Amino acid sequence: MSIKEKLVLLSPYIVQNTAITAYNTYQYKVRHGGKYKYFRKYYSKVESYSQEKLTIEIAKKKKDFFSFVKANSEWYKNYNFSELLCIPILNKEDIINNLESMNTLDENRGSISLTDVTTGAYIKIIHTKIGVIRVYNVS
Structure with a gap:
């Protein structure tokens, strides 16, 4: 497991959700x-x-x-x-x-x-x- 994956798993859910939202928003901007x-x-x-x-x-x-x-x-x-x-x-x-x-x-x-x-x-x-x-x- 990479360090990034460990950090995500050990982070509080609000941090995980914020990171996923930021990533998805970035991907949407790339696609559109x-x-x-x-x-x-x-x-x-x-x-x-x-x-x-x-x-x-x-x-x-x-x-x-x-x-x-x-x-x-x-x-x-x-x-x-x-x-x-x-x-x-x-x-x-x-x-x-x-x-x-x-x-x-x-x-x-x-x-x-x-x-x-x-x-x-x-x-x-x-x-x-x-x-x-x-x-x-x-x-």
């Missing part, structure tokens, strides 16, 4: 700040795209995403992203054992979320700040 309105407008506009225009937009987004991943992930730098079928399917062990080399961001440059896995452990996912805003616009 910055480019939030831009993405709301963008996704609203994309909903009315024709099939042809939507196909072009998807191809552009995939190219941008794969370029970013190839440039920033040690694991994926040698993959050919010309087709999605070229990317091998990962199993749980691949992810757990190689997560650090799969990452495209350092922890201090992104926003961290934890996912639960069936092993009882969690996987730490690091999102770009813009990525967090984008996700909360879609959901």
Whole structure:
């Protein structure tokens, strides 16, 4: 157990509740700040795209995403992203054992979320700040 976790557990409930409220308020500002309105407008506009225009937009987004991943992930730098079928399917062990080399961001440059896995452990996912805003616009 880390020192931070021990401090939280040993603190009075009012201190714990205040800390959680402050953290949640910060997270809300991250999710709904910055480019939030831009993405709301963008996704609203994309909903009315024709099939042809939507196909072009998807191809552009995939190219941008794969370029970013190839440039920033040690694991994926040698993959050919010309087709999605070229990317091998990962199993749980691949992810757990190689997560650090799969990452495209350092922890201090992104926003961290934890996912639960069936092993009882969690996987730490690091999102770009813009990525967090984008996700909360879609959901």
